[in-house]
Amino acid sequence: MCLPMQSDPMQPVPVRVLTRRREVADTWTLELEPGDAAGRPFAPGQFNMLYVFGVGEIPISLSGDSADPHRQVHTVRAVGPVSRALAALSPAATVGLRGPFGQGWPVEAAAGADVVLIAGGLGLAPLRPALYYILSRRARYGRVALLYGTRSPGDILFRRELERWRRRLDLEAWVTVDYAGSDWVGCVGVVTNLVPSASFDPADTVAFVCGPEVMMRFAVAALQKAGVDDAAIHLSMERNMKCAIGHCGHCQFGPLFVCKDGPVLSFERIRGLLSRKEI
Amino acid sequence: MNTTSDLALITPDGVRRLIEVLTARGYRVIGPTVRNGAIGYDAIDGIDDFPVGWTDEQDGGYYRLRRRDDAAFFGYAVGPHSWKRYLHPPQLRLWRAERSGDDMRIIDEDDEPPRDAFIGVRACELNAIAIQDKVFLGGPYVDPHYRSRREGIFVVAVNCAVAGGTCFCASMGTGPRVGSGFDLALTEIVHDGAHRFLVECGTDVGAQVLTELPHRPAPPSDIEAARAIIERTAQSMGREMPATDVPALLRRNLEHSRWDNVAERCLTCGNCTMVCPTCFCTSVEDETDLSGATAARTRRWDSCFTMDFSYIHGGSVRSSTRARYRQWMTHKLSTWVDQFGTSGCVGCGRCISWCPVGIDITEEVRAIHEGECDGDDS
Known part of the structure; x- marks a missing residue:
């Protein structure tokens, strides 16, 4: 066609x-x-x-x-x-x-730095293209870590690919689940708990975060605690997007149209909005 | 640019002729006319359709037509309609889809729109059109439906000779004198002699149209009379926006107690967004016929006051009245500036007159301004 x-x-x-x-x-x-x-x-x-x-x-x-x-x-x-x-x-x-x-992950601007990708649930889907991009130009980046949290082992997205990524020596891939049976040998707990375990230089790290809004707030807090700068933390926001071109008004988030200014926004830009109720 | 020497004078018969000339040039002429007890904008055939000898009385939640003691054509402020009704229609079929087996076709549905001549566009409304231009034409994506309607218009502006009870364009810097964006601008003079109109040309097309009307050079006394009329209108505004940096004021006061106060009054009916000449939000509705073979998408005006507006999986982002009123007002007066480099308010006062409980945007700003110490993050 x-x-x-x-x-x-x-x-x-x-x-x-x-x-x-x-x-x-x-x-x-x-x-x-x-x-x-x-x-x-x-x-x-x-x-x-x-x-x-x-x-x-x-x-x-x-x-x-x-x-x-x-x-x-x-x-x-x-x-x-x-x-x-x-x-x-x-x-x-x-x-x-x-x-x-929309605006995607700043994968080019992240070249040279360590990259931490934090995904919650279906949030792994929009991060996967960023990981593909980075892995296909692996030498241009520093350390790369993927931290993925989901509900249970049965909810793990892209499982075979995750298993492949875990075998790589140039990628740290951590998976955690909220609950699991005795056949699970991985981590249990929220994804933000993994931040201290990942190896990256906080002064030279770019973080890409996607998941439920509450998870992203905690991820930001964990990254800040680790010493990552607000401007280096990028979140993919979700709002009601109807037209996708900034004309229908539904996805407004303070001064931003999530559809055209986002969905990926640096935490520095939305710091004052993310903590506020009903914006 | 025009100098005062370009100013002409026409009679009511000249205005009658103007409508004929525009019609002959292929325009659909839209002008003010009395509809359902209010002055709206609709297709007109001649000067008899104007609200001749009518004026309006406006206040918070109040709009009534009153008789004037003269036969003025434009002796009133703005009514519930604005020109966005024609440039950004309340309902517009965007496309139709046809399905046959696994195939789907999408067919453009918006026909060639009529070429409109708008008569009686006020200064606030010219500013509102300029603002919607930024929304629909000024960004990376252009709305072709708005563009096709907007491109062809002929604008006959009118300098306001009366200020409505809810008008505050003078304090917004958007009137009452028309600045730019018109083909012809009229100032109606009904006192001291014959009923007449001072005419200013804004474009070459406007000047060409003027040549087809019976007109004569305007005498200095009428130029002065028109100036005085506009000056008097500016001095008699029913409302005033507080003279402070409103965008910054609202940015600082997102948690001000006044939002709770206004939430107790606001009915979240959305009237303010429907009558606002700059509010641009829309939603789309999909419909399917009974056979399931064709579907259609219609765009319609939407309002940030509905629960659906901000709905995402899990619920509405703004479920409280407080949050929805705050969204509307902070967008209009503050974040609009971040988005489009201009306030979203032109001081037309429609949202005040047509609010069923008379919420006054200027009063709400004043309350936040005066009570700023109440704010938890000021």
Whole structure:
């Protein structure tokens, strides 16, 4: 399917589902066509708007490798009407796609520094492209640590890949769960507990954090305690994003439009907002 | 730029002719007219459709039409409508989708919009249009629906000869004299002789249109009369925004006790956002036909006062009235400046008049300003 670039940023392009894979009980990964012969280049941390015919449209972050703009990979947790419909699509089905949108992880600016990626639950999905990016240019970065926390061993996303990453000698990959049975040999506890165990030079570290807002607040506190500067901590924020282009107003977070100024924002910019109720 | 020597004088018949000329040039002429007990903006055929001899009385939660003792065309302040109704329509079908098996087609639905001539655009409203230009045309993404409507308009502005009871443009620096953004600007003079209009040209198109109207050079006495009218309007504003750095004031006072106070009065009805000429928020609605073969997406005005507005998985970010009123007012007066380099308020006073409980944005700012020591982080 080859379509020209849309002049109306609100108009989706129909694209086919290429593959669909179940990750964990309620989470699927969909690989979509780009809807453009030239591919649809994106930056790690950006998102697309996905429309299911007759159901609705939601923002879903890109979870695949930005080196391949011909595959738009999205990892979706089926929790609402649209995400459930998305997760139920079979290959060959068509969805409407707009994007990519937003500001991603500052992967280029992080070159030369140690990088700590902290993911909570589905928050691993938008961080995966950043990790792909860094690992494919591994020599340009200092120490790299991935700290991932999820509910239980059965909820671990991208499990085979995580196991591969854990075997690497140039990456520290820590996984912790909230609760586990006796067959679990890893850590138990919240992901922020892992921060003191990871090896990085706080004075020269860039941190990428994605997860539930409360988890990100604690992650920031743990990073600050370790000595990481506020400007070096980057969070991927979630707000109600409807248009993705800063026109509908729903995702406002103080002066910021999370859709176009974010979703990745440095903690320095949102320090005064994150601690406040109902902003 | 025009000098005073470019100023012309036309009669009410000249205004009648103006509507004819604009219609002949292919414009749909939109102007003020009485609708449902208020002055709104709608398609007009001639000067008889104007609210001739009407004025309005406005206060917090109060708007009534009253008779004037003359036949003025523009002897009132602004009503519940603003021009955003035409440039950024309340409802707009964005596209239609058709499904057949696994295939889906998406079809653009917004037809070529009419070319509109707006008659009676006030200074505050010209500023409001300039603000929405920044929102929809000034960023990395352009709204093609707004652009196609905005590009073709012909603007006949009017310098306000009366200030409404809730007007405060003088303290916002947005009126009552029209500055820029018009093709023609009128100042209506109804006293000391015949009913007449001083005309200023803002563009070449405006000047061309003027040549098609019966007009004569304006005598200095009328130029002075028009100046005095606008000056008197500026002096008789019903409200005033406190003369302080409002964006910084609100930034410092996000936890001020006044937000709790206003939350006890605010009904979160969203009227203020509907009548505001700059509020731009929208939502989209998807509908499907019974066969399931076609679906359509409609964009409609939305309001930050609804619970749905900030809904994310797990609940609304702003569930309290306090937070929603604070969002609206701090956006309008403070974070708007961060986003678009201008205040989102033009001092038109609509949000005060059309608030069912008469909440007054200038009074709320004043209360926060005067009670700043109450703030926990000031």
